[in-house]
Amino acid sequence: MVKDLGALLENKIIEECGVFGIYNVKNAAQLTYYGLHALQHRGQQGAGIATFDGEKISRYRGEGLVIEIFNSENISRLKGEYSIGHVRMGSDEVSGIENIQPLLVRSHTGDFTVAHNGRIINYEQLRTQLEYEGSIFQTSSSSEVICHLIQRQTGTFTEKIKKAIGKLEGSFAFLIMTEKNIYAVRDKNGFSPLAIAKLDDGFVISSETVGFEMINAQIIRDVKPGEIIKIGKKGLRSIMYTESTQKKMCSMEYIYLARPDSDIDGLNVHASRRMCGRILAQEFPCEDADIVIGVPDSSLSAAMGYSDGAGVPYEIGLIKNRYIGRTFIQPTQEERERGVKMKLSPVSNTIKGKNIVLVDDSIVRGTTSKYIVKLLKEAGAKAVHVRIASPAMVAPCFYGVDTSSLKDLISARMSLQELRDYIGADSLGFLSNEGLKKGLGNNICSACFDREYPTYLFGLDENFKKELKKLKN
Structure with a gap:
């Protein structure tokens, strides 16, 4: 529930x-x-x-x-x-x-x-x-x-x-x-x-x-x-x-957590997201794309950047309802999916019959991406090509964000093809680790993407240590 x-x-x-x-x-x-x-x-x-x-x-x-x-x-x-x-x-x-x-x-x-x-x-x-x-x-x-x-x-x-x-x-x-x-x-x-x-x-x-x-x-x-x-x-x-x-600023501050109008360590969040989107377009182009849309709100800057880099029009394809109550009981699958539609609505006239590049900031558990792809296809999208403006998350974070276990990370368990099939996308591409550092600079912690932890992980419980050992094998 x-x-x-x-x-x-x-x-x-x-x-x-x-x-x-x-x-x-x-x-x-x-x-x-x-x-x-x-x-x-x-x-x-x-x-x-x-x-x-x-x-x-x-x-x-x-x-x-x-x-x-x-x-x-x-x-x-x-x-x-x-x-x-x-x-x-x-x-x-x-x-x-x-x-x-x-x-x-x-x-x-x-x-x-x-x-x-x-x-x-x-x-x-x-x-x-x-x-x-x-x-x-x-x-x-x-x-x-x-x-x-x-x-x-x-x-x-x-x-x-x-x-x-x-x-x-x-x-x-x-x-x-x-x-x-x-x-x-x-x-x-x-x-x-x-x-x-x-x-x-x-x-x-x-x-x-x-x-x-x-x-x-x-x-x-x-x-x-x-x-x-x-x-x-x-x-x-x-x-x-x-x-x-x-x-070693947490890279997720730039990718997802911070507001786009913030400056962190001298780097504007909106500008950094837009740059990562532009690099993503170079690394994973989509030749038959008609429009580029972003998942509100943290992915919109990256979607604009992808549009810039690909030369494909940027459109508003999803509208976020900000006035829904924070609590909603959803005991069945049908009601859960209806709840998503209450929170996020497709702009049917924009996406119907179009080959869409859907830009999101990250994939953690995969649930959100799966629902959104389904939502767009039900609204008439011809194809949905998912592009993620960060690398695949393959390792837990122990420093601040709530991804402290491998079970939370679908990219640590699935191949790119398996994940594409799971979310129902026509194609799937992640920003490379090199692309991330090109967009954000080298003074970031990217351990959740490259498993390069910048500190000794002192004080972790045995479950964390066991998972970390599995990552290294």
């Missing part, structure tokens, strides 16, 4: 979360609300905002969308010029209001809050050790490990953060707000995006630059891998918590 229609249609990749922060700007909570709204695509399970009003830290959280959780009444109670916020995308196993961030720590040494995006791959080991040492966990969120680690260190608060981060492995970008400062932290490998901007006499931090545009903040730069930025009365202070750094 499928409870979430969006999960059925977008049976792809789930990003962990998004963070947003404001320092020394009036109405910080209101601005954070707008910033989180711009980051809503990074998480729809819950959201929260914490502020400091000069005396105490206040917080409000809820499950659902930002617009459903916050209103003028609860935002007006979040007073102050410092604020951090969070949008959450989690799993049913770790649902519940207690897991909605920012997490709040009340302590005799000073209160602080934490908002985290990413995945700590040695979380289980750290949590076991902390519990053995006496820590009592209140949530099932891996982010709580950060709070306990900070509390157990010695020195100034900045020194505590630096020592705590040194114990973490994985992908993370997080914000910490105290009664004096806000700290912005990015993992040493640069897997997760995080940038900082100027607004009036204060500063803004966001997972994506679209958060800045929402409130007219002017971007300064991206937070560097391995960097802590301390924001206080003296302005910005940069602290490197390790010298062992590398730039």
